[in-house]
Amino acid sequence: MSDKCLVDPSILVYAHDRSAEPKHERAQRLGEIWDEGNGILRILSTRVLEELCVSLRRRAPQPLPLEELRRLLQDYLSWELVLNGPEAAIQALDLETGNRISFWDAPILQAAETAGARRLYSEDLSAGQKFGSLRVVNPLSE
Numbered sequence: 001m002s003d004k005c006l007v008d009p010s011i012l013v014y015a016h017d018r019s020a021e022p023k024h025e026r027a028q029r030l031g032e033i034w035d036e037g038n039g040i041l042r043i044l045s046t047r048v049l050e051e052l053c054v055s056l057r058r059r060a061p062q063p064l065p066l067e068e069l070r071r072l073l074q075d076y077l078s079w080e081l082v083l084n085g086p087e088a089a090i091q092a093l094d095l096e097t098g099n100r101i102s103f104w105d106a107p108i109l110q111a112a113e114t115a116g117a118r119r120l121y122s123e124d125l126s127a128g129q130k131f132g133s134l135r136v137v138n139p140l141s142e
Helices: 009-016 022-028 029-037 048-057 066-077 086-099 108-116
Strands: 006-008 039-043 078-083 119-121 134-137
Touching: 006 009, 006 108, 009 022, 009 048, 048 066, 078 108, 086 108, 108 119, 108 134
Parallel strands: 006 039, 006 119, 039 078, 119 134
Antiparallel strands: none
């Protein structure tokens, strides 16, 4: 798998929330992304990492211990990080209106575009949907 891909924050949460079966097992199948090191983690003022922390420590039925979560975050720091600058919000607004999607999904598309990703692993957008050269894949569907 040589193309870059971006993984939506909810997929990351399912990959580590063992109580979220069958979504946990399906998100785990994306292991080749982690193994090959071509995952791109979208960051918007560290929102994705914060969402991951809150979800795995506070919302998950079986919260991760602090040290395990800290190690997990260290692992994700090895991914290519897309740091959204101030212009990213304006670009996201354009993507929202141009594609008729939620504003909360638009920064994900903006980050994928910035990074040159070819695939977006997400459950929030329609599987198979294309945005330029970016294709949405839902790894949680059967």
